[in-house]
Amino acid sequence: MSASKRVLVTGGAGFLGSHLCERFLADGLDVICMDNLITGDLANIEHLMGDPKFTFHHQDVTHFIHVPGQLDYILHFASPASPIDYLELPIQTMKVGSLGTHKALGLAREKNARFLLASTSEVYGDPLIHPQREDYWGNVNPVGPRGCYDEAKRFAEAITMAYHRYHGVATRIVRIFNTYGPRMRLNDGRVLPAFMSQALRGEDLTVFGDGSQTRSFCYVDDLVEGLVRLLHSDEVDPTNIGNPHEMTIRQFGEAILRLTGSTSKFVEKPLPVDDPKIRQPDIAKARRVLGWEPVVSLEEGLQRTCDYFRDKLGLR
Numbered sequence: 001m002s003a004s005k006r007v008l009v010t011g012g013a014g015f016l017g018s019h020l021c022e023r024f025l026a027d028g029l030d031v032i033c034m035d036n037l038i039t040g041d042l043a044n045i046e047h048l049m050g051d052p053k054f055t056f057h058h059q060d061v062t063h064f065i066h067v068p069g070q071l072d073y074i075l076h077f078a079s080p081a082s083p084i085d086y087l088e089l090p091i092q093t094m095k096v097g098s099l100g101t102h103k104a105l106g107l108a109r110e111k112n113a114r115f116l117l118a119s120t121s122e123v124y125g126d127p128l129i130h131p132q133r134e135d136y137w138g139n140v141n142p143v144g145p146r147g148c149y150d151e152a153k154r155f156a157e158a159i160t161m162a163y164h165r166y167h168g169v170a171t172r173i174v175r176i177f178n179t180y181g182p183r184m185r186l187n188d189g190r191v192l193p194a195f196m197s198q199a200l201r202g203e204d205l206t207v208f209g210d211g212s213q214t215r216s217f218c219y220v221d222d223l224v225e226g227l228v229r230l231l232h233s234d235e236v237d238p239t240n241i242g243n244p245h246e247m248t249i250r251q252f253g254e255a256i257l258r259l260t261g262s263t264s265k266f267v268e269k270p271l272p273v274d275d276p277k278i279r280q281p282d283i284a285k286a287r288r289v290l291g292w293e294p295v296v297s298l299e300e301g302l303q304r305t306c307d308y309f310r311d312k313l314g315l316r
Ligand code: UDP
Pocket: 082, 083, 178, 189, 190, 191, 192, 194, 195, 206, 207, 208, 209, 211, 213, 215, 249, 271, 272, 275, 276
């Protein structure tokens, strides 16, 4: 019998990383989770700690990383990823996107491992093309407050392609659109944890601007399925993974109010600088190449997420 495949997930104690670790364990792989825990949380992986196929390395991926033994896959998910996080941690955000991606690619080259980069819809900035297709180059303000994240991820994509072209590393790039689900951090400032905790506590929902800006929200299980399919595909160029079901932020808030049965009202707050006005993934490529599309409805996904937040807030 051949030994299990081994996978390294950087940022493995984060929201998406922890779901990936879980998925790979379920698929029978040996999983090494690396995280410096600046935005990740051990509570996200506590339930995996007793599994002999799971190892946790408390390490910063921007420094030299050493992992003994063979590695078949590296998924580079380490990065602050919510607007509040990267506003508070702009230097770490730039370092992990640049130096961290370089280190993770070096390790992939050394181990002859397949590498998957977590990129983002933020590479499209405040888009002038709608919905966003992978061949759109984006409209990013490099010197605005979001520039540290957007440009770090654009650099990460560029160095990933350089390692592919120059060193022949097998690389994959996913552009992740807004994703939600259990294990989002309560206070990460993103719209879902904000609205959900406000609705559950009977507080006003803080809408930034007039709430007419749009987003398209993907449930985490759908996203993970898309990522795993991309990893096992031959697609080197960036691929959008997200849910094309677009809505305004107000409509999203209304869906959360309906689901929680809350009578909270909306209160408007200033719109953050460079907040994209519209966002919707064009997933024609993922449908064609990966045979993938989201299957979890907004109601179903919000219900599962709400159960998690009720527990976190001690409301059950
Ligand atoms: N937003 C909001 N209220 C909040 C948090 C966010 O209205 O309490 C808005 C934010 O301005 C943006 C959208 O919701 O237009 C999504 O924000 P999020 O931070 O979740 O992610 P983004 O898509 O901006 O990266």
